[in-house]
Amino acid sequence: MASSSYPSTSTCHRESRQPPTRLGVLGVGELAESLLVALARGCLRDGRSRHDLEFHLSPRNDVRSHRLGWRFGAVRHASNVAVCEASLCVLVGVRPQQLEALAMELRESRALSKDHHLMVMAAGVSLANLQRWFAPARVVRVMTGLAVSEGQSALTLYPEDPLTRDLLSPAVRQVIAFEEEAAFEASMLAVCVNAWQLAQQQALLDWFQTVPGITGPQARQLLMTQMRDALALMEAHPDTPPGELASRIGTPGTWTARGLEQLGGKDGAHHRWQQVLDGLRSELN
Numbered sequence: 001m002a003s004s005s006y007p008s009t010s011t012c013h014r015e016s017r018q019p020p021t022r023l024g025v026l027g028v029g030e031l032a033e034s035l036l037v038a039l040a041r042g043c044l045r046d047g048r049s050r051h052d053l054e055f056h057l058s059p060r061n062d063v064r065s066h067r068l069g070w071r072f073g074a075v076r077h078a079s080n081v082a083v084c085e086a087s088l089c090v091l092v093g094v095r096p097q098q099l100e101a102l103a104m105e106l107r108e109s110r111a112l113s114k115d116h117h118l119m120v121m122a123a124g125v126s127l128a129n130l131q132r133w134f135a136p137a138r139v140v141r142v143m144t145g146l147a148v149s150e151g152q153s154a155l156t157l158y159p160e161d162p163l164t165r166d167l168l169s170p171a172v173r174q175v176i177a178f179e180e181e182a183a184f185e186a187s188m189l190a191v192c193v194n195a196w197q198l199a200q201q202q203a204l205l206d207w208f209q210t211v212p213g214i215t216g217p218q219a220r221q222l223l224m225t226q227m228r229d230a231l232a233l234m235e236a237h238p239d240t241p242p243g244e245l246a247s248r249i250g251t252p253g254t255w256t257a258r259g260l261e262q263l264g265g266k267d268g269a270h271h272r273w274q275q276v277l278d279g280l281r282s283e284l285n
């Protein structure tokens with residue numbers, strides 16, 4: 001659905017522009033909590049008071065919702081229906097497998113109106129299904145990374161939607177909207193890559209710690225330096241492919257080049273990562 005078909009006079013839109021902005025959350029998982037933390041911080045940074053933003057949370061995940069209550073005055077509701085009664089803009093963070101059951105629960109209670117605006121944070125569930133399940137509410141799909149709570153990460157969005165941008169952009173470094181759902185779906189694998197890279201750092205850390213004389217904290221510092229350096233080089237040379245930067249360091253005959261040779265190629269680790277991405281992407285679409 002094109003964003004231009006969203007009437008700008010919807011109650012939800014007006015609400016997002018008049019304090020306090022009420023944001024409901026159904027399913028307060030790790031990622032949803034991180035986004036809320038970033039949003040609260042972003043709003044303060046934009047000069048708004050913490051009372052300009054109200055979070056209305058679904059009942060489960062008590063540790064998280066208590067923490068959000070304590071930190072930001074988030075309201076904890078007794079039911080999902082109560083969250084939808086309290087807020088027209090709702091972030092949906094439940095697991096993809098639970099979405100249909102949640103929609104049924106809300107439909108049976110007639111909790112959703114056409115003024116509700118749902119931002120669903122889930123991989124592998126199409127917009128067409130979401131719109132059908134959660135009708136008559138409007139639905140968009142969003143995703144972000146865990147580092148959003150550290151002032152990093154992008155918000156990815158499908159389809160483009162001014163209200164979602166308006167509401168969530170204070171939380172993130174940038175908003176990236178996709179015109180094609182398959183592209184949005186594939187972009188979520190970049191968020192997965194983030195976790196895989198952390199797991200890879202763990203494997204490297206485990207190895208460096210086996211070297212006599214290198215302490216755990218030293219190994220961690222060494223690896224963090226390398227990750228920062230890689231990022232700095234990519235940022236400083238935006239038009240240079242990262243593979244070329246790698247070859248510039250790993251000139252023939254260097255130890256770096258020998259490692260590049262082993263990790264590249266058909267049986268190397270890089271190809272394996274591409275195979276994993278291929279496999280997951282074909283399951284997502």
Ligand SMILES: O=C(O)[C@@H]1CCC=N1
Binds near residue numbers: 123143188192
């Ligand atoms: O791993 C997942 O299922 C979700 C999608 C992108 C990040 N987390």
